[in-house]
Amino acid sequence: MRLIIGQVHRNVLALASSRSCFVVGDHLPFRMLSLPRAAGFHQSAWRGSQAVEDSGSALTLANLEVQSKADYVKKERVPRTGGPRPSSRDSSFGVKPKKVYSPNLKSAKSDLPKSPVVKKKLKIDEALFSASSFEELGLPPLLIDRLNKEGLTSPTEVQSASIPVISQRHDVVIQSYTGSGKTLAYLLPILSEIGPLKRAGQQGNSDKRSGIEAVVVAPSRELGMQIVREVEKILGSDDKRLVQQLVGGANRSRQEEALKKNKPIIVVGTPGRISEISAAGKLQTHNCRFLVLDEVDQLLSFNYREDMHRILEHVGRRSGTSSSSGILGPLARRSERQTILVSATIPFSVIRAARSWGHDPVLVRAKSVVPLDSISVPRPMLSQGEPNSDPAMSVNQAAVDSLPPSLDHYYCTSKAQHKVDTLRRCIHALEAQTVIAFMNNTKPLKDVVFKLEARGMKAIELHGDLGKLARSTVLKKFKAGEFRVLVTNELSARGLDVPECDLVINLDLPTDSTHYAHRAGRTGRLGRKGAVVSICEESEAFIMRKMRKQLGVPIKPCDFTEGQINVHKEEDVE
Numbered sequence: 269m270r271l272i273i274g275q276v277h278r279n280v281l282a283l284a285s286s287r288s289c290f291v292v293g294d295h296l297p298f299r300m301l302s303l304p305r306a307a308g309f310h311q312s313a314w315r316g317s318q319a320v321e322d323s324g325s326a327l328t329l330a331n332l333e334v335q336s337k338a339d340y341v342k343k344e345r346v347p348r349t350g351g352p353r354p355s356s357r358d359s360s361f362g363v364k365p366k367k368v369y370s371p372n373l374k375s376a377k378s379d380l381p382k383s384p385v386v387k388k389k390l391k392i393d394e395a396l397f398s399a400s401s402f403e404e405l406g407l408p409p410l411l412i413d414r415l416n417k418e419g420l421t422s423p424t425e426v427q428s429a430s431i432p433v434i435s436q437r438h439d440v441v442i443q444s445y446t447g448s449g450k451t452l453a454y455l456l457p458i459l460s461e462i463g464p465l466k467r468a469g470q471q472g473n474s475d476k477r478s479g480i481e482a483v484v485v486a487p488s489r490e491l492g493m494q495i496v497r498e499v500e501k502i503l504g505s506d507d508k509r510l511v512q513q514l515v516g517g518a519n520r521s522r523q524e525e526a527l528k529k530n531k532p533i534i535v536v537g538t539p540g541r542i543s544e545i546s547a548a549g550k551l552q553t554h555n556c557r558f559l560v561l562d563e564v565d566q567l568l569s570f571n572y573r574e575d576m577h578r579i580l581e582h583v584g585r586r587s588g589t590s591s592s593s594g595i596l597g598p599l600a601r602r603s604e605r606q607t608i609l610v611s612a613t614i615p616f617s618v619i620r621a622a623r624s625w626g627h628d629p630v631l632v633r634a635k636s637v638v639p640l641d642s643i644s645v646p647r648p649m650l651s652q653g654e655p656n657s658d659p660a661m662s663v664n665q666a667a668v669d670s671l672p673p674s675l676d677h678y679y680c681t682s683k684a685q686h687k688v689d690t691l692r693r694c695i696h697a698l699e700a701q702t703v704i705a706f707m708n709n710t711k712p713l714k715d716v717v718f719k720l721e722a723r724g725m726k727a728i729e730l731h732g733d734l735g736k737l738a739r740s741t742v743l744k745k746f747k748a749g750e751f752r753v754l755v756t757n758e759l760s761a762r763g764l765d766v767p768e769c770d771l772v773i774n775l776d777l778p779t780d781s782t783h784y785a786h787r788a789g790r791t792g793r794l795g796r797k798g799a800v801v802s803i804c805e806e807s808e809a810f811i812m813r814k815m816r817k818q819l820g821v822p823i824k825p826c827d828f829t830e831g832q833i834n835v836h837k838e839e840d841v842e
């Protein structure tokens with residue numbers, strides 16, 4: 269396979285291989301076009317890809333029409349004492365999942381203090397974990413020791429599936445619902461290969477490579493810092509300097525100093541800052557073995573195209589070659605790099621991209637590992653939001669799979685001027701203690717906080733206009749339980765891990781089902797119970813019904829009166 273980089277149009281760059289073209293441009297999101305159809309980039313391929321993204325089912329794996337499920341990691345699971353545990357997904361296979369506690373949040377009524385909130389620990393649904401242990405997955409003993417010290421003893425399903433596949437050096441796309449442990453699903457196999465906790469067999473090779481061996485890219489500073497803390501936790505205090513954050517909003521020269529002084533093996537950052545420091549020649553990633561794009565569907569969106577292009581081109585590039593030289597061209601320069609793409613929502617465009625960048629790329633989900641080549645282009649929807657009459661297409665399975673199984677979904681209607689009151693009544697009725705309320709814009713956040721505070725409910729706002737320090741302080745205080753409600757915008761919709769969050773509220777409706785899934789995923793983390801309530805105007809109720817169809821989950825109409833949630837008679841859920 270040969271890769272060509274070319275200027276094909278003003279502001280449009282194309283990476284073309286014998287199988288595919290990767291197009292980046294001002295008016296084009298990243299797209300992979302199959303060359304057999306690409307005689308002119310081509311309309312058929314273009315339309316195919318367009319159909320996927322316009323289908324109103326951005327959530328996606330639903331549309332992938334997986335042809336064969338090769339269970340690469342079909343290991344005999346060793347049952348634990350007490351017999352094998354049902355999977356978290358067993359409900360969809362007709363097996364009732366183990367209940368942790370009643371889904372009726374109201375039924376657990378108690379006299380909890382209103383504010384400041386006393387945080388109670390939410391229980392983790394143990395069914396989430398498959399039967400295997402970290403030992404079974406072949407992680408090195410030093411790493412397992414560290415995990416145990418941090419109280420991590422069993423892998424989640426997606427970790428059980430991902431770790432062996434990444435260890436076999438496949439390029440992977442990891443898709444699993446929010447809060448299912450995807451971060452460790454890629455960090456653990458990486459830390460098995462690099463750094464102080466790696467496999468004994470690799471110790472001898474330690475000095476052959478130098479410099480940064482893994483680059484993790486995340487779309488927001490908050491998510492970047494969260495990943496850094498996860499790596500630091502595993503490396504331990506003595507070695508935590510081996511991970512360096514390169515997020516925007518922080519002092520760049522201090523980051524560059526730290527790179528020089530600490531010689532990290534892993535950097536985690538946002539696309540802009542990573543590419544900025546790389547362009548300045550201060551970030552040497554030529555020997556990099558792993559490139560991770562966390563929340564890949566967002567990273568490959570139009571907004572990040574230039575920075576992502578640079579990162580994809582430079583990370584894992586072997587020293588001594590230039591973009592135009594080398595017998596095998598740019599692809600060979602990347603041949604050392606393992607690319608790991610991660611999200612709860614994987615559109616087909618990501619599958620296309622992964623096929624062209626990867627070596628034997630596979631799609632890893634909690635229960636299956638599927639070669640990407642076996643995934644065909646999804647059929648288009650009949651019209652926007654109207655699913656194909658084929659029953660396989662009528663329920664968006666991918667959307668279902670992006671949502672934690674332990675969530676309850678509701679919507680209620682309210683006049684715009686009464687939404688904050690409805691929000692307050694909803695929190696009381698559900699006795700929620702740690703609440704994230706989403707809006708679509710930044711400006712009204714302050715007003716909502718003001719109104720909640722005026723009614724005695726501790727609330728704080730979080731958005732991108734706040735400085736880095738202010739953002740991390742807000743998050744720290746919210747996580748510590750100093751505020752009951754975090755009022756925020758899309759900034760917090762992806763990746764944010766506040767395990768105790770038991771209620772997500774949409775004060776403005778999300779723009780589509782992908783956004784709904786990521787917002788909803790801030791609660792119900794790791795099998796915990798959680799509720800999502802969307803508060804909309806009467807005229808918007810049809811959007812909720814449409815979303816319910818696309819997501820394939822019951823989103824029940826309700827209202828909140830006399831301190832109770834009243835769930836209305838369910839309408840038909842298709």
Ligand SMILES: Nc1ncnc2c1ncn2[C@@H]1O[C@H](COP(=O)(O)OP(=O)(O)OP(=O)(O)O)[C@@H](O)[C@H]1O
Nearest residue numbers: 422423424446447448449450451452612763765794
């Ligand atoms: N094996 C494990 N045992 C116990 N806790 C775990 C395990 N793996 C992950 N966790 C915890 O589960 C929580 C959710 O993990 P993580 O943030 O990686 O989920 P995610 O799938 O990446 O979610 P999202 O899609 O929202 O980014 C975190 O608090 C993490 O520390």
